Amino acid sequence: MEDEECPALVPIAAGGSEGPDPGRRIPVTIITGYLGAGKTTLLNYILTEQHSKKIAVILNEFGEGSALEKSLAISQGGELYEEWLELRNGCLCCSVKDNGVKAIENLMKRRGKFDYILLETTGLADPGAVASMFWVDSELGSDIYLDGIISVVDAKHGLQHLTEEKPEGLVNEASRQVALADLIIINKTDLVSGEELNKVRTSVRVDLSNVLDLHAFDSLSGISLQKKLEHVKTTQAHLDKGIMTVTFEVLGDIKEENLNLFIQNLLWEKNVKDKTGHAMDVIRLKGLVSIQGKSHQVIVQGVHELYDLEETAVEWKEDEKRTNRLVLIGRHLDKEIIKEVFIATVTEKHGNS
Numbered sequence: 001m002e003d004e005e006c007p008a009l010v011p012i013a014a015g016g017s018e019g020p021d022p023g024r025r026i027p028v029t030i031i032t033g034y035l036g037a038g039k040t041t042l043l044n045y046i047l048t049e050q051h052s053k054k055i056a057v058i059l060n061e062f063g064e065g066s067a068l069e070k071s072l073a074i075s076q077g078g079e080l081y082e083e084w085l086e087l088r089n090g091c092l093c094c095s096v097k098d099n100g101v102k103a104i105e106n107l108m109k110r111r112g113k114f115d116y117i118l119l120e121t122t123g124l125a126d127p128g129a130v131a132s133m134f135w136v137d138s139e140l141g142s143d144i145y146l147d148g149i150i151s152v153v154d155a156k157h158g159l160q161h162l163t164e165e166k167p168e169g170l171v172n173e174a175s176r177q178v179a180l181a182d183l184i185i186i187n188k189t190d191l192v193s194g195e196e197l198n199k200v201r202t203s204v205r206v207d208l209s210n211v212l213d214l215h216a217f218d219s220l221s222g223i224s225l226q227k228k229l230e231h232v233k234t235t236q237a238h239l240d241k242g243i244m245t246v247t248f249e250v251l252g253d254i255k256e257e258n259l260n261l262f263i264q265n266l267l268w269e270k271n272v273k274d275k276t277g278h279a280m281d282v283i284r285l286k287g288l289v290s291i292q293g294k295s296h297q298v299i300v301q302g303v304h305e306l307y308d309l310e311e312t313a314v315e316w317k318e319d320e321k322r323t324n325r326l327v328l329i330g331r332h333l334d335k336e337i338i339k340e341v342f343i344a345t346v347t348e349k350h351g352n353s
């Protein structure tokens with residue numbers, strides 16, 4: 001417990017023999033936002049545009065999806081990434097001390113190789129808890145500093161996320177992400193009308209002031225961030241327990257029309273049910289699939305009822321088993337049932353391969 005040593009968000013370097021060298025400290029930008037809001041898209045955009053900086057990427061993936069998330073991002077971004085870190089525990093905010101800090105320390109051993117860190121949190125993360133690790137640990141603080149928190153808001157589904165009711169008067173994840181942001185990016189403006197966009201814009205503002213009033217945060221300036229973080233740590237803000245991740249893999253090729261059928265049953269018809277008869281509610285769908293007649297891997301991306309299939313630049317190698325990997329995040333999901341439905345819908349019924 002060395003609380004007194006580390007209250008500063010950006011600690012002043014202790015004057016060692018080498019002297020302070022602020023230029024050597026690595027800025028961290030936290031990219032937050034609800035499931036599917038567009039965090040990875042923004043990440044890829046930054047990496048594509050920013051040629052002069054060598055950027056390390058940290059993904060904090062919800063559930064077991066990190067291997068897939070990584071392969072999705074690589075397929076999209078090519079050779080752009082300098083460093084990869086996987087935080088497998090899923091929830092960075094409750095593993096900050098061990099997993100998160102250690103991973104970043106290891107990353108720092110190689111820090112000569114890069115000069116910026118982008119940290120994408122899971123769509124359900126509390127960015128305050130993630131941010132706090134950059135000032136709680138003084139050891140880390142001397143080499144890394146928090147540059148800012150960016151929150152990506154989905155123009156199409158953002159309102160739904162921001163107004164979601166939580167039990168016991170808890171503030172929902174989306175609102176927390178907005179409230180702690182230094183910069184809010186409203187994304188997917190192409191999917192909504194000007195009127196809808198204005199609603200989102202207003203609600204982001206209104207929501208912010210609600211959260212501020214509720215917790216009596218005085219301002220958004222640097223000093224109060226610390227207070228906000230302290231507050232966040234003491235309220236038992238945590239991942240929505242009702243939201244779960246299902247990951248599965250099925251070998252083989254699938255017909256594109258069958259895959260569409262599977263997804264549409266799940267996302268549109270909502271006729272895939274769990275054991276209690278409750279329709280499965282998929283918030284986020286990601287996959288890497290093998291479609292009959294296509295030589296390249298195909299990415300499946302879904303956010304609520306919207307989805308698309310996109311052929312990647314990655315070719316299936318000849319000695320490689322063609323396979324389908326899916327990650328689903330949502331409510332009332334049952335892995336065995338979904339997998340069965342997938343196999344039944346998607347694979348040929350005859351033969352036993």
Ligand SMILES: Nc1nc2c(ncn2[C@@H]2O[C@H](COP(=O)(O)OP(=O)(O)OP(=O)(O)O)[C@@H](O)[C@H]2O)c(=O)[nH]1
Binds near residue numbers: 035189284302303308
């Ligand atoms: N129409 C539209 N789609 C977008 C836009 N930005 C991102 N998307 C799509 O939204 C989906 C989710 O994007 P990601 O960048 O993976 O979202 P994310 O926030 O990283 O998702 P998670 O990490 O799973 O929470 C993908 O299918 C993107 O192609 C946009 O500006 N317009």
Ligand SMILES: [Zn+2]
Binds near residue numbers: 040041069120
């Ligand atoms: Zn992502």
